[in-house]
Amino acid sequence: MSDKIIKVKTMAEMTAAGETPEILFWVGCSGSFDDRAKKITKAIVRILDHVGIKFAILGSEEGCSGDPAKRAGNEFLYQMQAMQNITTLNMYNVKKIVTGCPHCFNTIKNEYPSLGGNYEIVHHTQLVQELINTGKLKVQGGEFKGKKIVFHDPCYLGRANNVYEAPRDIIQKLDVELAEMKRSRANGLCCGAGGAQMFKEAEKGTKEVSTERAEEALSNDPDIIAVGCPFCNTMMTDGVKHFNKENKTKVLDVAELIAKANDL
Amino acid sequence: MLSPVVFSILLISVAAFFTFHAKKIRRNILIGKDIDLTANKGERTKTMLKVAFGQSKMVVRPIPGIMHFFIYAAFVITQIELLEIVIDGVSGGHRRIWHAIDGTALSGLYTFTINFIEILSVLAFIATITFLSRRNIIRLARFQKPEMKGWPTKDANLILCAEIFLITCIMMMNSADLELQARGETMRTASFIISSNFQNIFSGMDSSTVHLFERIGWWGHIMGIFGFLVYLPISKHLHILLAFPNTYYSNLKLKGEFSTLEAVTDVVAPNFDPAYKPKTDPNNPVRFGAKDVHDLSWKNLLDAYTCTECGRCTSACPQNITGKKLSPRKIMMDTRDRLTEVGKNMDANGGKFVDDGRSLLGDFITTEEIWACNTCNACVQECPVNIDPLEIILEMRRFLVMEQSQSPAELNNMFSNIENNGAPWQFSQADRANWTKEQ
Incomplete structure (x- = not known):
């Protein structure tokens, strides 16, 4: 960039x-x-x-x-x-x-x-x-070509509003391998931030939600975990750090993928 | 003949008992606040047909989905044979429907129906055994959660055992009857596809014994059905009926849209629009959010009676998965338990609820559960009969925040940040565009 x-x-x-x-x-x-x-x-x-x-x-x-x-x-x-x-x-x-x-x-x-x-x-x-489909934006894989990317559905984009395909569609345009987690689309697991949890400590439990979700994403051994929400980004980044995988797996927003791949 | 009289008395008593309890359940549901869900009849009917009748959300998990479909289909189709049992019972006859249509073109349909019922019964039998082993031998995690301790687990096993009993009885009835038919004791029907395989069990017995077995099967089945109807109102099994209205009254909006409280709008809007006309009656102040079942909507309460405690919601809940106390299924079970308690209170006080110093929030559901929710809608998505535990959680948060000012300290900080500087963190609103100047 x-x-x-x-x-x-x-x-x-x-x-x-x-x-x-x-x-x-x-x-x-x-x-x-x-x-x-x-x-x-x-x-x-x-x-x-x-x-x-x-x-x-x-x-x-x-x-x-x-x-x-x-x-x-x-x-x-x-x-x-x-x-x-x-x-x-x-x-x-x-x-x-x-x-x-x-x-x-x-x-x-x-x-x-x-x-x-x-x-x-x-x-x-x-x-x-829409920009890609109407020909206004031409994208290429650039530095991401051939990389393995797993997309994490934000609850408020996916389940809340049934937007599942737009982010996937774009990612696939980058000439990458799009992997899916077992819990994806309508069955996607929350990152742990929603419902104002971002602003408070979690209740007593056995695990952080972000750890659970990052573990699932990392089980695909991806180069990149793609997200479409700044809160998911924070949570997934924390989760990846929890497993000391930040050198192997990056957490990037779909917008960043597009901008970086095309030197914008 | 004694048996038609006994049968008719039993039938009327059971019907009366069931109606009495069904009316009570209806009354309890209507304790809830009124909401208008009458619009969009076409879409509602479609949702009901797809989700309840077509079981579209059950098959998302294929094994229990298909197994459940066997039991469901067997249950629905067996009603045809049940009709003949009731006709025979009231009239003291034997296979009256067959009697009426024997020799006509419809006799083939009779045989087909009985064979269809028998095949479905075998599949349902397999499904029931599978379900019992999933609960008691494999011990699937979602059936072992704390809220399932005691009665809920017994309730589930009891129903499954009752299904095995019903299937066994109807098979015994048909196979003993086939043996009696072969001996010319009862009127001949065509052979039945499954029960004919068990016919030879009776071949060594004398006809009166075979007849006894046939009667045990017949009475056993109908008594099982009667028992089921008596048991239904106190069990978790009302979903066999309530799944239909509950899916009909499903939320048709996008899951992300949470309700707007008009009573709040009436307070807030005049600050922005002096000409604003209030929509709620200021002389009739409402409670913000929900503390008890009275504060929930009738749909929330219908949800509670519809829940069959399958726990798909809980197994999809990110907070429950990570060991927190929150379990959407428990929210529904607690709501129903409290509603039952309130109903009993009304019964004991001539139809009026007398304050018992208890409430859903506090005595059943704890704030720890309420504050753990991610509002991610996974539970809502999972529910095979479109129950919405999230709405109840949100209403309780509203009560805690707006009526009690009892939110966790960190959330209070977040609230004051939004109030003072328009962001959940302590950044000045004036600095919102600072990023435009940064590299």
Whole structure:
């Protein structure tokens, strides 16, 4: 991946310049603040920039989608967040959104409508799939050619929204060997982060969920564990470290695979 | 003739007993909060046909799926033979249906049906033995979880043994009858494909003994059925009936969409839209989330009665797999146990619930279980009859957070971060786009 900094405009900047973006890139909290997830954010930006889509971010006007608050039972806080975001999105007359976070994706797609927020939102893997299918993005395997990749389904992309094929479709375009875990697609095992578990210690048990899932992924002896969620990324990275396999197996987002393979 | 009278009295008593308990179960389910699930009748019917009738989610795990299908098919088809048993019982006759159609074109259908029942009965017999060994010899992990200790395990084994008893009786009835037919004692039917193989067991006996065996088989089968109907309301086996309404009223939305609390919207929305009109009645404040069965929806409670404790949910739960206390099956079993308790309370108090100082959350389900959930929907995905344990868990979290302010300290930190700086971590909202300037 190149080191050049791509100028990313905010909605406020675009609106001030009298411009309208084709799509809003919803970055999410993890993508904005987590050092590892920021790399995924930048990979998505490189893809958008490469295909020449005019996009904008909300920047400091973006707030947590409310997902962790809602799943943790704090409906008040969730609705405060949701309505604040809806007010902002509606003010900018946003129609189409892409996001790298399946949790933001799910909440905005399925839960914002009942509070007055109606947008067409896609997960970045869906957008990339569309770009490839329409010929706007040509991909090649590059450094990943022939590598063994196993894809971990994020719960909020897969089971929650039935998106199973888009990420797989893209990965296969990279000329790699796509391996499947026994528990995949609708039977995929959670990474352990969802339901606000990301923000608290696990209850007493025999094992971390991330360890269980990483063990399953590593049993395929993959070069790469591909993910489509910044939280899964954290959890799977932890899990791989638990088995001291970080030198053999990398955990990468599908967006990073595309950006790296194509020197974006 | 004494037996038609005895039979008719038994039949009416059992039907009355079952109706009495079915009504109680219905009343208990309707303790739950009202929700409107009447829309989308076409899609609902389709879901029911696919999931309950067609068992589409059972066969995801092929061995138990196919085995269960044998028992299910045998159960459904045997009702035809049961119909003749009831007609014979009430009228004091013998194979009345055959009597009515012997010599007509329908007689072939009779033979086909009985043969079909016999073949399915053998398959069901094999399936039942397989199920008993999965529970008691192979001891599959999901049948050995803590919530299965005691009655639930006995309940499951009892039902399986009852199935073996029913199949044995009907085979004994048919094979003894074939022997009697061969001796010209009873009216001739065609030979039956399975029971004819057992006919020679009776060949050395005198006809009155064979007749006795035929009667034992006949009475044994029908008493087994009667016993099953009496037992059904207190067993975990209601899924044979409730799977149909429960799948009909399935959640048709995407699994990721969690309900929006309108009562909360009524409080929050005016901050953003001064012209907002409340949707709920402010004079009738509702409890946020669920502490007890009264706070759950009737669908949640129907779910609880439908659960047959197969434990597929629990075996797919990431938290249970990793040794945590949370077990989605236990959530459903606890909900049903508490609901039964509440129902008994109402019975004892003239139909009104009198506060017993107990509640589902606290006395049955612990906060440790509630806070462990990943909301990953694996349990919902797994359930062969579309039960949703996750909704109950979420409602209890809502109660703990919004009514009790009892969330784990780390989650409270997360809440205040979101509230103060719009992110679950302590980063300033103003810094959200800082990454755009970094390499």
